[in-house]
Amino acid sequence: MSGPMAQADILAAVSAGDIVALERAIAAGETVDLQNASGQTALLVAVWKNDIPAARLLLAAGADVNAKDNQQDSPYLVAGAEGRSEILAMILRHGADLRSTNRFGGTALIPAAEKGHPDAVAQLIRAGVDVNHVNRLGWTALMEAVVLTDGGPVHQEIIAQLLAAGADPAIPDRDGITALEHAQARGFTKIAEMIARHK
Incomplete structure (x- = not known):
């Protein structure tokens, strides 16, 4: 499957903790940085869930670590703020903008x-x-x-x-x-x- 529905599958897979479905969606070449209604990408959802395997897959697929949602949170900012140490270490190796700021500046x-x-x-x-x-x-x-x-x-x-x-x-x-x-x-x-x- 391709197109918006398949891309939404990436978000759905991470939300459900379904690593197999996530692998399948990524392998199909779907966009990893699709955002949900809150502006969250699959990587940001993975960071909030502290889903290390999903984060690793998404980062390997080129997910944007600095993409911000409607609240001005990004995978990088949340990983730091919430102490997701293992994911943060990966994110820091994938182009985190150290000057990026949250909604409080x-x-x-x-x-x-x-x-x-x-x-x-x-x-x-x-x-x-x-x-x-x-x-x-x-x-x-x-x-x-x-x-x-x-x-x-x-x-x-x-x-x-x-x-x-x-x-x-x-x-x-x-x-x-x-x-x-x-x-x-x-x-x-x-x-x-x-x-x-x-x-």
Whole structure:
């Protein structure tokens, strides 16, 4: 089968987790970057599902890792934000735009740090994502790792990674408050000590 119906089969196969049907659709030469009503490609669906085999097949078939849906999410951005480490590693080898930003104007690193995904943070730092990028809320990855978290061990690890990679703790939020001041106000003693050592 060819044409739009077969192309839709690619999306349906990934949604259903049917790797055989996906292989068949790809082998038939159908377009891998067809988008559904939400603007999602099959690869983006695979990333949300953390379907590693499907993502591998789609990437090998040339799926666009930077194609954005109606919410400005792309396979690359979601893989980073959701900590899909194995898929993220593959995506980074397939032309991820490290400067790409989400609907909040943030890079993949910012939500990865906030949501507590140290492996993804490490991958993104190694790839060269700007650790001091400021999103439209006025926050860096370091700021979000303090302000939007519980300050526990996972985020302490992430903050250590960010600081080691050159995150600038002197960059304040829109109210002129620094990450150190936020950490102190929230009672995050360990994080405050870590940041203070890098002032």
